[in-house]
Amino acid sequence: MNTLAQTLFNGMALGSVYALVALGFCLVFKASGAVNFAHGSLLLLGGYLVAVLHEPLGFAGALAVAAAGTAAAAAVEALVLRRVARANGPAVPTILTIGVDILLLTELARRIGGDVLGTGDPWGAEVLTIGGVTVAQARFYSLLAAALLVGAFLAAFRWTGWGLSMRAYSSDAEAAALMGVRGDRLRMSAWLLAGALAAVAAVFLAAFPGTGIDRTTGQIALAAFPAAVLGGLGSVGGALLGSVVVGMAEALATGYQQQLSGLGSGLAEVVPYAVMVLILIVRPQGLLGAKESTRV
Amino acid sequence: MSDRSAKAHTSVTDRVRALGPRRIAALAGCLLLLAPPLYLSSFWLQTGLFAMVAVIAAIGLNLLVGTAGQLSLGHAFFLAVGAYGYTWLADDTHRSGTADLSGLGLPPLLAFVAAVLLAGVAGAAFSPLSGRLRGMYLGVATLALIFFGHHAMLNAESYTGGFNGRTVPEMEILGLSLGDADDGLAVLGVPFGGLERLWYFGLVLVAVAALAARNLLKGRPGRALGALRDSEVAAAVMGVPAARYRAAAFTVSSMYAGAAGALLALAAQRVVPDYFSLLLSMDMLAMIVIGGLGSVAGAAAGAVFVSVLPQLLAHYSDALPLVVSAGSAEPGLGSADAARFLYGAALVLTLVFAPGGLVSLRGGRAARALRGLPRPRRPAPTLPSTSPQPSAGATTGGDTLKEHTP
Amino acid sequence: MNRRKFLAAAAAATSLAVVLAGCSTKGGESAATTDKSGIKTGPGITKDKISVGVLTDLSGPVAPLGKSALQAEQLYLKQVNVAGGVCGRTIELVVRDHGLDVQKAVAAYAEIEPQIAALGQLSGSAQTAALLDGIEKDKLQSIQIGASGTVLGKPHLRLMASTYDIDMVNGVGFLVKAAKLKKGDKVGHVYVEGEYGGNAAEGAEFAAKKAGLTLVAQTVKPTDKDLTAQVTALRAAGVKAIVFSGVPAQTASLVGVAAATGLKVPVLASAPAYVPQLLATPAKPALEKMLYVASPWPALSVDTPSVKKLVDDYTKAYPKDPVNQAAQAGNAAGSLLVGTLKAACEAKDLSRDGISKALRSLTAYAEGFHEPQNFSDPAKASSTKTYIAQPAAGVPGGMKQIQDATEDPWLAEYLAAHGG
Structure with missing residues (x-):
């Protein structure tokens, strides 16, 4: 029983980090209709900036600068994306993000080399014990931070003018423009937010029991892709739900791998995708994705 | 002036006129492609064969992404099906080291064809998703294939040999081995080993792949897919069954990947799971974008660019500024990093400044000059469409495609 | 126009000539002289x-x-x-x-x-x-x-x-003595998917069987950074020691989480699992106390x-x-x-x-x-000999040697069984 509780908590903690990443995917998709394959590299950039800057600036300062820097990088990507002609099909903007990813990742990997960089986070290797379940302090805070950030985001989405414009814009860009919504600014704000969230996710990923930033840190994005898609691309609630589902599935597959050994070893890597494929077969638009209405 | 030179070479130009300069140029190119085994070292032959693999795979992927507008990041999986499929079908059941490997022991050529079909079956098996999912959803869903494939390659050891992979049986056509057989075969004094022989096999495959794709694009399927890409509703109104065409495009495209994979296996002589990573899928997408989406020649050009560039840089790193050779103590950019920067930048710049890819650059001035014609205006879309700027490429199918194909 | 046709024809002719002339410089193998x-x-x-x-x-x-x-x-x-x-x-x-x-x-x-x-x-x-x-x-x-x-x-x-498997056989032999393991004790076995982990696992499994230990196996993928789930499972099973073959970042996570959650047992790791840079992570004190590295090379x-x-x-x-x-x-x-x-x-x-x-x-x-x-x-x-070392700050290679090159008595039997 204790193991189950512990495993479920691990799943939640994992899901909370996925949520920060998947929310970024979701925002970008809403704004630009592209899946951002450079998101993992943006995350790595955020982590790298914190790692490099935490000594002169302190952790909080470094995180602030990193979030701003990553947001700026995302904004640059958005600007490039705006220039792309979509004439050659809807896949083109997404392919562009692959190009951005190659450039960003090559440079970051070159700088990081084989190092494991610490981020100087304040949580150290401390653990908390709650009701027989032991959790690393950093994991507890990552859950808390994710909940706060996501809550704040949802509130803003629901109740502020920005949220209203965002919803209007993503449901009908032309009509929203006619009503005075400035599409360019809105798109940019989504990208900036996605970038900043990626930097925050990087810090929690690096914190204990993770072991800092290395060149593969950005690969978390590969597990967050299915989270965003199975929930329904472009649906904020879907991204959150998907993150929890994927986090749980992965933690269960790892925690109970001895019982599942008949399926071959290394199952945890496959599980997010298996769950996603099963859901997509039943619901091609994802769990909470809106069925695309088509206008002629 | 042109008249004079024409008169001086009447006998040649008569025939030339019958063929047309573009075909002559293409013919000359084809002839030149026959020469490398006589001159180039095995390194360049190996690189060339890998480039041919990339060309075939890219042409196939282009059918899906460029023409049908569907994104796939899972094509490395179908290459793996082709590569392992061929190896398993052609190899005998035997024991290698500590592993028992199974195999069917089919004749190699039959195994090759069967491997291509197997990849097609794998692609068709994905049709519940490939037929129903659109654009980005399909793109991410196909990522699943990479992970499933990797899992299978590592765990199904009796078929794949696990992490260390397995030896690929040699191709044999009508009794002629395409491996390093000791039969003393030499052409014009050059001994012909496995790579030299495979070169011609690869060329034939590339030619078949290109011609088949061209015919497919020119015909009804190409137009239907293009219409689907630009507007599903409009296409449906015109009588194109969306799900069936999408699934079919995916299947055909995976058969191309299967053929490429089987050729890759032959060229590499040993298949290991590490070939078939997400990186390979991404490289293939980069190829078709750099070359020019929706064009057969573009896919080929992009494939050659992306697969040969790193080798060129590594080979000539001593002579290049800024790039340092492997193992040198000087600080500088390694050739592998330089190649990735170059091709990442090429990908971004192509999409931003020349969305038509390499072929559009050539197809612009050079092609116009060759034909002595003004560039045709972008034809009006034949179908009503909701997309802001309907593309010329596929909506009108045949007409514009001609311009892209040599 | 015609001039272009002429050029095209010339190009075709030249390429044909080039192909047929075969004035290739590519010779045969340079024979032994x-x-x-x-x-x-x-x-x-x-x-x-x-x-x-x-x-x-x-x-x-x-x-x-x-x-x-x-x-x-x-x-x-x-x-x-x-x-x-x-x-x-x-x-x-x-x-x-x-x-x-x-x-x-x-x-x-x-x-x-x-x-x-x-x-x-x-x-x-x-x-x-x-x-x-x-x-x-x-x-x-x-x-x-x-x-x-x-x-x-x-x-x-x-x-x-x-090789990795030999180091693991010798390493487990060391672990049995160092941690005073008895028949029937449970030992965690965490290894990374693939060539290196799989080879090391062969050795670990053999040695554990010989010593009468029960292995609680957990695999990780090379990109895993957080081994909390694995440690949770091992703690639930009540392991007395852990054998580990993974990448360095995982070592820090494994040992750090184990120490933090009160699973203070010796951890024996394959050589590739350790790099001196790990001593800069928060897991440093735990690494210095709990980790042993089985290596083919002497500590520097x-x-x-x-x-x-x-x-x-x-x-x-x-x-x-x-x-x-x-x-x-x-x-x-x-x-x-x-x-x-x-x-x-x-x-x-x-x-x-x-x-x-x-x-x-x-x-x-x-x-x-x-x-x-x-x-x-x-x-x-x-x-067939393996060195055992422990992390130590401030020395070359970041490790101090605990045991000189040693061959475990079981190794001969292992090699005989795997000699094929």
Whole structure:
């Protein structure tokens, strides 16, 4: 029983980090209709900036600068994306993000080399014990931070003018423009937010029991892709739900791998995708994705 | 002036006129492609064969992404099906080291064809998703294939040999081995080993792949897919069954990947799971974008660019500024990093400044000059469409495609 | 227009001529010849130079290790060349970077194979696997950096020192004594998917069975950074010790989480699981207390003249790069190469076959290895002994030695069972 509780908590903690990443995917998709394959590299950039800057600036300062820097990088990507002609099909903007990813990742990997960089986070290797379940302090805070950030985001989405414009814009860009919504600014704000969230996710990923930033840190994005898609691309609630589902599935597959050994070893890597494929077969638009209405 | 030179070479130009300069140029190119085994070292032959693999795979992927507008990041999986499929079908059941490997022991050529079909079956098996999912959803869903494939390659050891992979049986056509057989075969004094022989096999495959794709694009399927890409509703109104065409495009495209994979296996002589990573899928997408989406020649050009560039840089790193050779103590950019920067930048710049890819650059001035014609205006879309700027490429199918194909 | 047609025709004619003329310079294989002093030579040998290939990762994920190993070998060969070289010839390295990319490795191999006498350094397990057939076909003697026992048995692929599985058999033997493990005790077994982890697991499983221990197995994927789930499972099972074969970042997570959650048991790790940089993570105190590393190489902080010389020379030549186990392996590869070429020179046969034979004639070769190594049988590891070390800050290599090269009594039985 204790193991189950512990495993479920691990799943939640994992899901909370996925949520920060998947929310970024979701925002970008809403704004630009592209899946951002450079998101993992943006995350790595955020982590790298914190790692490099935490000594002169302190952790909080470094995180602030990193979030701003990553947001700026995302904004640059958005600007490039705006220039792309979509004439050659809807896949083109997404392919562009692959190009951005190659450039960003090559440079970051070159700088990081084989190092494991610490981020100087304040949580150290401390653990908390709650009701027989032991959790690393950093994991507890990552859950808390994710909940706060996501809550704040949802509130803003629901109740502020920005949220209203965002919803209007993503449901009908032309009509929203006619009503005075400035599409360019809105798109940019989504990208900036996605970038900043990626930097925050990087810090929690690096914190204990993770072991800092290395060149593969950005690969978390590969597990967050299915989270965003199975929930329904472009649906904020879907991204959150998907993150929890994927986090749980992965933690269960790892925690109970001895019982599942008949399926071959290394199952945890496959599980997010298996769950996603099963859901997509039943619901091609994802769990909470809106069925695309088509206008002629 | 042109008249004079024409008169001086009447006998040649008569025939030339019958063929047309573009075909002559293409013919000359084809002839030149026959020469490398006589001159180039095995390194360049190996690189060339890998480039041919990339060309075939890219042409196939282009059918899906460029023409049908569907994104796939899972094509490395179908290459793996082709590569392992061929190896398993052609190899005998035997024991290698500590592993028992199974195999069917089919004749190699039959195994090759069967491997291509197997990849097609794998692609068709994905049709519940490939037929129903659109654009980005399909793109991410196909990522699943990479992970499933990797899992299978590592765990199904009796078929794949696990992490260390397995030896690929040699191709044999009508009794002629395409491996390093000791039969003393030499052409014009050059001994012909496995790579030299495979070169011609690869060329034939590339030619078949290109011609088949061209015919497919020119015909009804190409137009239907293009219409689907630009507007599903409009296409449906015109009588194109969306799900069936999408699934079919995916299947055909995976058969191309299967053929490429089987050729890759032959060229590499040993298949290991590490070939078939997400990186390979991404490289293939980069190829078709750099070359020019929706064009057969573009896919080929992009494939050659992306697969040969790193080798060129590594080979000539001593002579290049800024790039340092492997193992040198000087600080500088390694050739592998330089190649990735170059091709990442090429990908971004192509999409931003020349969305038509390499072929559009050539197809612009050079092609116009060759034909002595003004560039045709972008034809009006034949179908009503909701997309802001309907593309010329596929909506009108045949007409514009001609311009892209040599 | 017509002029263009003419040009096109001319181009076609020229290309046809080029193809048919076949005035190719591409000749056949350079056959083995004999030089003035009666030494048989082969590819890669000229009258004053011996070319040796290096195929390693200098730009990919393990580039820093590849670089260390390469630099150490370059350093060793430089010293040999300054002292006059081998057989009156200097040794020159032809280096290619495969960036852990299989396709690049295959192409690079095809490029350098015709011009080298041996492959002095080959790294990357997938890359090695892809080249297994090519190396045998070309009879190119190769020295592999890396120690997975599954590639043993290929006549031309030489591994150095002990392999991962041997280290695990010896390591578990050490663990049984150190942690006072009894029959029936549970031991956690965490290993990474793939070649290295799988090979190490074979050894660990054998030794555990012999000692009557029950293994609680958990696999991780190479990209996992957070091993909380695995530690949770091990804690629930009540393990008394942990055997681990993964990547360094995972070691810090595993040991850190175990310590933080009160699972304070000894952890035995394979050599690739540890790098000195881990001492900069929050897990440092736990690592110093709980971790033991089973390694084919002595700790760099030991007080042996040969180890000291390597540390001093390397630090002097590359003051910015820390000396590590990869440098030890590179140094050993250089030494083995020189030893082989010297033996081949004495036998007056520098052909590829001669070099292979010379390598197999080395049955007690110690230079660069500290323990005499037996290279006579390609199917067997050259050493059956393992060193045990513990993390320690402020010393070269970040480890202090706990136990000198030791062979466990069970090992002979393990090797007999896996000798095939």
